[in-house]
Amino acid sequence: MRPNLLSSALSLCLLAPSAPALADASDEASAAEADAHLLDTVVVVATRSARSADEVPNTVDRIDREAMDRQLAHDLPDLFRYTPGVSVGRNSGRFGIGDIRIRGLGGNRVTLRTDGVPVGDAFAIGSFADANRDFVDPDMLKAVEVLRGPGSALYGSDALGGVIAFATRDPEDFLDAERRRHVGLRLGYDSAWNGLSAHTTWAAGGERWSGLVAIGRRQGQAQENQGTDRSDGALRTAPNPEEREGGSLLAKLVYAPDGRRRLRLTVDAGGDRSRTDARSARGFQSLTRATVTDLQGDDRRRRTRASVQYEMDALDGVLADRLSVQAYRQDSRTEQRTDEHRIASGGVAQRRERRFLFEQSATGLEANLERDIDTAHGLHRLAWGVELRRTETRQRRDGLATTLATGAQTPFIPPDAFPVRDFPNSRTTTAALYLQDDLVLAEGALRLVPAVRIDHYRLRPQPDAIFLGDNPGIEVADLTLTRATPKFGAVWRVGGGWSLWGGYARGFRAPPYNDVNIGFTNLSFGYTALPNPALRPETSDGIELGLRYGGPALSLALSGYRNRYRDFIESLRFIGVNEQGLSVFQSQNVDRARIEGVELKADLDGGALRPGLRGWRLRGAAAVSRGEDLGSGAPLETVDPARATLGVGYTAEDAHWGVDLTGRFTRQQRRMADPGRYRPAGYGVFDLAVHWRFAPGARVHAGIDNLFDRRYTDWADVPGVSATSLVLDRYTRAGRTLAVDLALSW
Secondary structure (H helix, E strand, O other): HHHHHHHHHHHOOOOOOOOOOOOOHHHHHHHHHOOOOOHOOEEEOOOOOOOOOOOOOEEEEEEEEHHHHOOOOOOOOOOOOOOOOOOEEOOOOOOOEEEEOOOOEEHHHHHEEEOOOOOOOEEEEOOOOEEEOOHHHHHHHHEEEEEEEEHHHHHHHOOOOEEEEEEOOOOOOOOOOOOOOEEEEEEEEOOOOOOEEEEEEEEEOOOOEEEEEEEEEEEEEEEOOOOOOOOOOOOOOOOOOOEEEEEEEEEEEEOOOOOOOOEEEEEEEEEEEEEEEOOOEEEEOOOOEEEEEEEEEEEEEEEEEEEEEEEEEEOOOOOOOEEEEEEEOOOOOOOEEEHHHHHHHOOOOOEEEEEEEEEEEEEEEEEEEEEEEOOOOOEEEEEEEEEEEEEEEEEEEEEEEEEOOOOOOOEEEEEEEEOOOOEEEEEEEEEEEEEEEEEEEEEHHHEEEEEEEEEEEEEEEEHHHHHHHHHHOOOOEEEEEEEEEEEEEEEEEEEOOOEEEEEEEEEEOOOOOOHHHOOEEEOOOOEEEEEEOOOOEEEEEEEEEEEEEEOOOOOEEEEEEEEEEEEEEEEEEEEEEEOOOOOEEEEEEEEEEEEEEEEEEEEEEEEHHHHHOOEEEEEEEEEOOOOOEEOOOOOOOOOOOOEEEEEEEEEEOOOOOOOEEEEEEOOOOOOOOOOOOOOOOOOEEEEEEEEEEHHHOEEEEEEEEEEOOOOOHHEEEEEOOOOOOHHHHOOOOOOEEEEEEEEOOO
């Protein structure tokens, strides 16, 4: 670890928004929770069982329901805006959010899970196809946890960069022994996208049965920026006109015959649609020598999950004290249509219709068991489990070109002869077994947490006539591999509220279907792509050390990490020219990288310092990191520049109202692999939020983002943008915006 990282973190660090953990069902419980310190937070993602944050040898962030409400989180970028080290980009075009990254790694190298079920993959190719992972409605969540760094020892492949675990609401979040029925209504407005939203929640229950139904609806327009050029063509910087709409449904039925057993049935569904008038694409195109007169996009995305979960406590069995078993089925689908009108170089008017489809269906079963064994040497809190999952992945691109004067049609739109599949339909099967021991020694002063997971991964491609017709003579490859991923952590309470912790974690990511068997051949353009059955898994070795303090007024957590990655897969790497004279591309293991950094979180409770400061809170975080390609020595540009948040908040003693002022600070990216790439300036942006409980069961949250109307661009939004671009304002974030949520409950 380089000393300058630590000094930079300490200079940037200071404190983020007040976000006490409050539950919608009870204002009294909310007020009590408001005094909780960040180290008192209970987290699950780090060990797959509930632990206090100061007991786990990992860096974990938790965003609870009240924090989401106070920061008016209407989408994923809003959700993580005050979490340095986690970034979500916004696409300046028509495809919504961009990459979701933890400590510089993103894409499918970060596992997203909703109630334990993996969210579908992202996949993009070309200019008209981009299936992202924006399948989560924040209004349906009760909490989000982020595990930073390799998580493969508990979560397997794709947890190379970390884990984001979403937990949806349950009936018990609204009900208790005295409250048997709940009806909630939330209305929202966000000027950043002229968005209107409405969510209604119904929950009811008795001694054994309880249920919940939540329905959400939203509509709006394009995400605002600070571009001012509204002309048609490539120089346009203002957002393209766009209409957005979407909805979500969450239904749960819980049967609890006694305090030890629970059977939970869940249906979770959502989808959205956006229609974009891509005026920035109009005009003369130098690459094709054609003039685009109109381009319309129609993008739809939906996801449906059904699951059944059985939980049992106090088993008093030989193998387990507690048991949780879940079976699920999840289907996700992205469909994107593009309708383009153009005039070719010869003056021929043409209509081009393109369609992109990406689908995944996953069926899974997981069982998690826990057993406490008290011995003379210490308490063993054993956890182990199995996971089985089968995923079917399908992708297809279609196109049709029509000459308007004659009506003649052709499926050939250079460089593709449609329909095409960029990889064959694929089936992946994963079987895994994990074991973890949380060993408590010296009357709780020392915890040792070893764990290991064994994954068996199998890929079976299923080529059809479309793939084989587009790739004559190419043989697809199966892939089977077994990997063991260990980790070890330790926490030592040294006294006086201080504790030290550290750990080692191994990570891996199996070669994905689209890299093993990617394939397309275009004789007209002179290139071909070949499968690569010899791809090796991407792997990582990570070491992390930390220091924590928890006192009456102050709690803080400081950590430093270094992760070394091997065998990164580079898609479509040029490897030479074959005997037919075609340029040959193939996915290969080529990259080795190192990412290291320092992170800090702190929380200061003014009321614990002196009675006159009761209700005041200072809270914040900072992250400083750097990455390097060890092969070329070039910096890794996916690693964010240094970021920090600093916030001060006040909550009235009766918890009826409160206010938060939060600053978000980002340093300019200093280390660049490509000196010709656009490097946005550093910035500081302030947000103001207020909340007011003006009647029993009635609450309003309001916020002004970018309070001083600062013009700024975030590093996560500008992948590959040239410094000489004439449309840099296109990538700016919104100026001053207003958001308001009104929540009513009975």
